[in-house]
């Protein structure tokens with residue numbers, strides 16, 4: 676790749692950011708498409724967020740991704756939000772349009788696409804068990820309810836946070852029955868039997884951890900399990916589900932799909948099908 680005076684700049688802001696696969700994933704895509712963009716990591720501390728965003732605006736970068744811990748804090752620094760980002764209250768992609776900063780959230784749509792591609796699961800009319808109540812859970816909940824899920828049960832360690840999610844989003848999605856409960860729901864043997872889809876949005880599963888008492892043995896044979904964790908590629912939760920004969924997917928597909936969508940927002944072009952996904956699989960197959 677040759678960087679010239681006309682090369683357009685994209686990037687990612689986060690803290691930490693060194694672990695992010697997005698720079699390689701996006702630059703691989705630029706190379707495959709032969710477009711004159713470069714994507715770089717910017718380590719931005721929370722206390723520097725406002726000045727960093729002002730700097731990016733002044734430098735007229737084309738756009739940038741936003742990761743932990745800035746996804747919520749950046750909202751108030753932007754000029755406009757997409758309807759999804761506004762509803763979710765979090766932004767993972769910013770487009771700079773002549774110094775105006777517009778925030779998008781491609782996590783939810785990336786999740787839905789991965790759900791369809793990796794598990795042939797379409798949310799219309801299904802009953803979902805959603806574990807977690809953080810930013811990732813908000814994106815998933817809005818995406819699932821928006822796609823017509825019949826019911827969503829939020830299970831979270833801190834029960835109050837689950838209840839906050841229900842109160843916030845139920846009014847927007849009257850056709851979806853949304854409720855919340857604590858992790859102790861896993862202690863009831865029949866609890867798991869009512870769901871078509873289980874989604875883990877928490878970091879539980881990294882370091883090979885799992886939820887105490889989690890047992891998928893009463894899940895419907897047709898149920899599918901999506902874990903947003905992708906390191907390891909198979910979490911203990913996924914392994915337990917697979918051993919029950921259930922189909923499972925990790926979060927790699929979502930990472931690739933949200934990257935595809937961000938690329939489209941910035942460049943107006945659809946990346947070649949599967950470039951980002953292939954890159955990620957190569958990285959993790961090592």
Ligand code: ATR
Nearest residue numbers: 807808809810811812831832833836876877878879
């Ligand atoms: P993100 O934006 O990535 O979703 P977050 O907003 O910090 O991150 O939310 C993390 C989620 O993972 C929360 O639902 C959190 O549960 P609490 O609300 O009780 O904090 C959940 N989580 C993190 N570590 C957990 C653990 N060890 N056991 C159970 N839940 C955990």
